[in-house]
Amino acid sequence: xxxxxxxxxxxxxxxxxxxxxxxxxxxxxxxxxxxxxxxxxxxxxxxxxxxxxxxxxxxxxxxxxxxxxxxxxxxxxxxxxxxxxxxxxxxxxxxxxxxxxxxxxxxxxxxxxxxxxxxxxxxxxxxxxxxxxxxxxxxxxxxxxxxxxxxxxxxxxxxxxxxxxxxxxxxxxxxxxxxxxxxxxxxxxxxxxxxxxxxxxxxxxxxxxxxxxxxxxxxxxxxxxxxxxxxxxxxxxxxxxxxxxxxxxxxxxxxxxxxxxxxxxxxxxxxxxxxxxxxxxxxxxxxxxxxxxxxxxxxxxxxxxxxxxxxxxxxxxxxxxxxxxxxxxxxxxxxxxxxxxxxxxxxxxxxxxxxxxxxxxxxxxxxxxxxxxxxxxxxxxxxxxxxxxxxxxxxxxxxxxxxxxxxxxxxxxxxxxxxxxx
Amino acid sequence: xxxxxxxxxxxxxxxxxxxxxxxxxxxxxxxxxxxxxxxxxxxxxxxxxxxxxxxxxxxxxxxxxxxxxxxxxxxxxxxxxxxxxxxxxxxxxxxxxxxxxxxxxxxxxxxxxxxxxxxxxxxxxxxxxxxxxxxxxxxxxxxxxxxxxxxxxxxxxxxxxxxxxxxxxxxxxxxxxxxxxxxxxxxxxxxxxxxxxxxxxxxxxxxxxxxxxxxxxxxxxxxxxxxxxxxxxxxxxxxxxxxxxxxxxxxxxxxxxxxxxxxxxxxxxxxxxxxxxxxxxxxxxxxxxxxxxxxxxxxxxxxxxxxxxxxxxxxxxxxxxxxxxxxxxxxxxxxxxxxxxxxxxxxxxxxxxxxxxxxxxxxxxxxxxxxxxxxxxxxxxxxxxxxxxxxxxxxxxxxxxxxxxxxxxxxxxxxxxxxxxxxxxxx
Numbered sequence: 001x002x003x004x005x006x007x008x009x010x011x012x013x014x015x016x017x018x019x020x021x022x023x024x025x026x027x028x029x030x031x032x033x034x035x036x037x038x039x040x041x042x043x044x045x046x047x048x049x050x051x052x053x054x055x056x057x058x059x060x061x062x063x064x065x066x067x068x069x070x071x072x073x074x075x076x077x078x079x080x081x082x083x084x085x086x087x088x089x090x091x092x093x094x095x096x097x098x099x100x101x102x103x104x105x106x107x108x109x110x111x112x113x114x115x116x117x118x119x120x121x122x123x124x125x126x127x128x129x130x131x132x133x134x135x136x137x138x139x140x141x142x143x144x145x146x147x148x149x150x151x152x153x154x155x156x157x158x159x160x161x162x163x164x165x166x167x168x169x170x171x172x173x174x175x176x177x178x179x180x181x182x183x184x185x186x187x188x189x190x191x192x193x194x195x196x197x198x199x200x201x202x203x204x205x206x207x208x209x210x211x212x213x214x215x216x217x218x219x220x221x222x223x224x225x226x227x228x229x230x231x232x233x234x235x236x237x238x239x240x241x242x243x244x245x246x247x248x249x250x251x252x253x254x255x256x257x258x259x260x261x262x263x264x265x266x267x268x269x270x271x272x273x274x275x276x277x278x279x280x281x282x283x284x285x286x287x288x289x290x291x292x293x294x295x296x297x298x299x300x301x302x303x304x305x306x307x308x309x310x311x312x313x314x315x316x317x318x319x320x321x322x323x324x325x326x327x328x329x330x331x332x333x334x335x336x337x338x339x340x341x342x343x344x345x346x347x348x349x350x351x352x353x354x355x356x357x358x359x360x361x362x363x364x365x366x367x368x369x370x371x372x373x374x375x376x377x378x379x380x381x382x383x384x385x386x387x388x389x390x391x392x393x394x395x396x397x398x399x400x401x402x403x404x405x406x407x408x409x410x411x412x413x414x415x416x417x418x419x420x421x422x
Numbered sequence: 423x424x425x426x427x428x429x430x431x432x433x434x435x436x437x438x439x440x441x442x443x444x445x446x447x448x449x450x451x452x453x454x455x456x457x458x459x460x461x462x463x464x465x466x467x468x469x470x471x472x473x474x475x476x477x478x479x480x481x482x483x484x485x486x487x488x489x490x491x492x493x494x495x496x497x498x499x500x501x502x503x504x505x506x507x508x509x510x511x512x513x514x515x516x517x518x519x520x521x522x523x524x525x526x527x528x529x530x531x532x533x534x535x536x537x538x539x540x541x542x543x544x545x546x547x548x549x550x551x552x553x554x555x556x557x558x559x560x561x562x563x564x565x566x567x568x569x570x571x572x573x574x575x576x577x578x579x580x581x582x583x584x585x586x587x588x589x590x591x592x593x594x595x596x597x598x599x600x601x602x603x604x605x606x607x608x609x610x611x612x613x614x615x616x617x618x619x620x621x622x623x624x625x626x627x628x629x630x631x632x633x634x635x636x637x638x639x640x641x642x643x644x645x646x647x648x649x650x651x652x653x654x655x656x657x658x659x660x661x662x663x664x665x666x667x668x669x670x671x672x673x674x675x676x677x678x679x680x681x682x683x684x685x686x687x688x689x690x691x692x693x694x695x696x697x698x699x700x701x702x703x704x705x706x707x708x709x710x711x712x713x714x715x716x717x718x719x720x721x722x723x724x725x726x727x728x729x730x731x732x733x734x735x736x737x738x739x740x741x742x743x744x745x746x747x748x749x750x751x752x753x754x755x756x757x758x759x760x761x762x763x764x765x766x767x768x769x770x771x772x773x774x775x776x777x778x779x780x781x782x783x784x785x786x787x788x789x790x791x792x793x794x795x796x797x798x799x800x801x802x803x804x805x806x807x808x809x810x811x812x813x814x815x816x817x818x819x820x821x822x823x824x825x826x827x828x829x830x831x832x833x834x835x836x837x838x839x840x841x842x843x844x845x846x847x848x849x
Contacts, residue, residue, distance in 0.1 A: 026445065028446070028792065029787055031787050073710050076707060076709060077692065077707045080783070081784065082704060097791075129724065133744060134724065137663045137744070140662040140663060168747075244659060245556075247557050279490055288547055292547050293547075295547055315550060317549070351497055354495075354498075355494075355497035355498070356497070358497060358499060358516070363791060364703070
């Protein structure tokens with residue numbers, strides 16, 4: 001058992017089968033958040049069946065070897081809780097908040113789902129219909145269409161470019177046997193991090209984890225190698241006309257960096273000033289504040305296991321699409337030519353350092369933070385070290401970060417909405 | 423809910439609520455105004471929300487280019503929202519930023535600038551917000567159903583406003599509304615966090631006591647007449663997915679029928695939080711709920727949700743359904759109405775009511791997971807019904823009887839309903 005000495009100071013234990021348990025006791029309210037994350041995200045989908053992991057996430061909680069779907073539903077509803085089961089590129093997570101008095105029973109229930117789902121055929125059929133409806137909703141959503149198309153263009157033949165939910169045809173064809181096999185191949189104790197944050201003693205959390213997961217003996221999954229990503233060499237522009245819509249969504253992006261890149265903190269600061277600080281940073285100041293073109297505009301950096309994207313998103317009237325894209329271009333040129341001002345640099349740094357206590361305000365915030373630091377191996381004292389990591393970044397390093405990727409001549413731009421190529 | 427809340431009032435009428443929470447080194451400050459979209463007259467719909475936007479544009483003592491960064495500089499978060507009964511603004515930051523947060527809210531109350539250029543540039547931002555909402559067929563249907571369910575009360579128009587009003591409103595309209603409603607005797611200031619109550623009250627006095635009281639704005643007198651027959655709205659537009667809404671006139675939070683209907687909603691669609699601001703973060707506990715079983719488990723719908731939101735005057739209980747691919751809306755509607763008939767005819771069981779109460783009890787706990795959310799709840803309820811309504815939510819829920827729930831089911835009579843369809847046209 002190891003423990004950091006200041007700040008959040010979570011407690012980390014490892015069961016002998018490899019399950020990692022992170023716990024933190026808090027006392028704001030008599031509730032607890034449980035976050036069970038398995039390193040089995042959508043990258044586990046084979047190239048011919050994107051969406052399989054997502055479909056598994058919709059049915060994993062609908063029957064186990066010891067509980068029927070109805071029994072699970074009864075256990076959840078009687079305690080007033082609902083699960084959030086999410087799939088990202090690398091992680092499959094079952095999350096829920098329950099009363100502290102229900103912790104042991106709920107933890108055991110979640111563990112059962114994670115280890116022993118049966119994927120009943122009747123449940124699979126019902127959940128497929130829900131997923132297909134969700135895919136149809138996405139097809140009618142300009143923001144989703146723009147983002148998904150951008151990812152496919154930035155990451156051709158790569159797991160990051162695939163559709164997380166898949167397509168209607170693929171989902172219809174997925175079988176129970178395939179989902180059961182996917183679960184058997186990818187879910188194992190060595191891939192699990194269990195995080196418990198709330199009004200529960202750390203020892204109680206560790207005991208529950210040992211009781212529920214201690215006997216799980218599946219072998220470690222075969223690692224999935226993810227290729228590095230080639231940068232775009234030319235500017236690309238794709239229009240998806242959706243003439244039934246009132247507003248167009250723009251997704252404008254680049255492949256950027258991996259989380260382990262030494263320049264990560266410079267990129268983080270640079271992106272904060274570009275598209276986040278004080279409602280959208282420089283982009284918000286230009287496109288929303290000064291030109292009044294958009295209700296939302298921002299940039300996001302998703303540094304990941306390999307080079308994740310930096311994406312600018314905006315929603316604008318069709319007549320403003322070209323002007324908005326020109327403004328994004330202009331801000332990127334200005335940033336890569338002149339860099340940030342001393343004031344912008346200082347403000348963003350102060351913000352990122354000063355916001356740490358607030359970003360850990362709720363149990364749910366803390367569980368997510370702990371999952372991230374475990375996934376990327378950042379260390380239990382990461383919250384304490386973060387000010388120094390950000391403090392060490394120089395203004396020149398943020399300029400170098402901007403110059404490394406933000407070249408409008410290599411940008412990929414997708415527009416979805418009531419707009420047609422001029 | 424044993425934690426004490428200190429209630430105070432300044433000489434100018436500003437109400438102040440302070441609750442100490444020493445679990446994290448944070449403080450949250452919220453300033454609430456009884457200035458919701460129900461106060462808007464024809465031609466000025468959307469003014470409350472637009473005014474909210476203008477109140478982030480700089481003040482006499484906070485230059486325009488600093489206003490959005492003033493709290494982020496110290497790592498804090500900030501925002502605001504407008505709805506039918508209220509407008510509110512907040513900051514959450516470390517406790518040593520309390521003075522800065524109070525300074526911002528005092529400036530916002532008294533000294534916003536409303537530069538004509540800023541009013542113009544914000545006009546198009548707000549129209550962009552409206553159009554972004556219209557991109558979502560479910561949200562568009564919601565707006566149309568609400569407008570159909572009300573024929574007299576100003577709850578009928580959307581908080582964002584009607585497009586023609588947003589295109590024509592003037593700077594004088596905005597500034598006039600700001601001056602009439604942003605007065606201390608129309609506001610409640612809430613502080614929750616790692617603070618000392620006496621010291622916090624002294625700081626509030628320092629920043630707010632010199633802001634003069636004003637004449638309270640007139641309240642709208644119109645009461646929605648009882649609905650006398652079913653209303654329907656059918657939207658046929660290009661789209662991929664069919665949506666249905668059933669809206670029923672429902673009690674205000676202060677009416678005796680509110681909590682029984684809340685329990686009935688938990689039986690039908692699962693309990694959700696009573697925090698308008700944060701409850702969407704947690705999905706409802708609904709797998710054994712009647713409408714979930716009747717619609718989702720039978721494959722007719724991919725989702726069903728119920729919403730009875732606490733409001734100052736009688737608003738709506740709305741059920742929203744997303745039909746599964748290929749399911750006709752008529753089938754969804756028939757199954758929905760059959761379940762509502764059944765609950766009216768046969769009432770709910772003891773076990774169902776006990777489960778609903780347990781679910782709601784858990785949700786009240788989940789809602790209070792941060793100083794930001796606790797402060798939200800105090801101010802939200804104070805603005806619409808008084809803070810005691812909030813502090814007795816657990817007792818109000820526990821006291822609901824089977825007979826009261828049976829009476830609440832009369833909400834579902836046909837003459838009280840508005841049915842909306844978004845029936846997609848595929849091209």
